Amino acid sequence: MPTKCSMKLLLNYHCNLFRTFNCSMATTTGLESLVDQIISVITNDGRNIVGVLKGFDQATNIILDESHERVFSTKEGVQQHVLGLYIIRGDNIGVIGELDEELDASLDFSKLRAHPLKPVVH
């Protein structure tokens, strides 16, 4: 059984979930409920990456399938860059949002103008 905080993520589609063994805490915000859901990730460098969560670990490293980056700019509409199967290191992750597909479909990305998100400053 893998030890806690190890970066041994399995790269097949049936990812195991790693738990710390000192989990006497009542509340654990696992990302289990988001596995196989489409999520929107905000990274520390201000990027927004959308994809299907396939796996995660205690360090919040994640495996994202069918991912694409949404680039916001003030001059043109939202651009989508296809990325594919990605691992994002937990150090670099800020927010993981559960994407509501209906809401997302109702958005007109070509009309959205926004400044890119600022990078995280500790």
Next chain:
Amino acid sequence: MLFFSYFKDLVGQEVTVELKNDLAIRGTLHSVDQYLNIKLENTRVVDQDKYPHMLSVRNCFIRGSVVRYVQLPPDGVDLSVRNCFIRGSVVRYVQLPPDGVDVDLLHDAARREARGG
């Protein structure tokens, strides 16, 4: 542990989390963990026109390391201070009652200590 317990008691309250990239997210506190990662439900970004990046997100997981502030509901905190903790490094003076100190004893003890006793 202290803040983890504090946030556990706040579950169900409406909070606004301000992140270190200046993004502010309002939502209902769903859960918290040992790293102070926060899960919010029914989320909306505070300045939605400036930050349309999360328009289609209603529930989110916020990594503890990117939280700058957690703004609590005004009546959710007991503001009357009865007991407090003061970090030693910020103390300038501790004023003692005049008759609470045996000055001569203190002098001797201090000299002894300074001598390396």
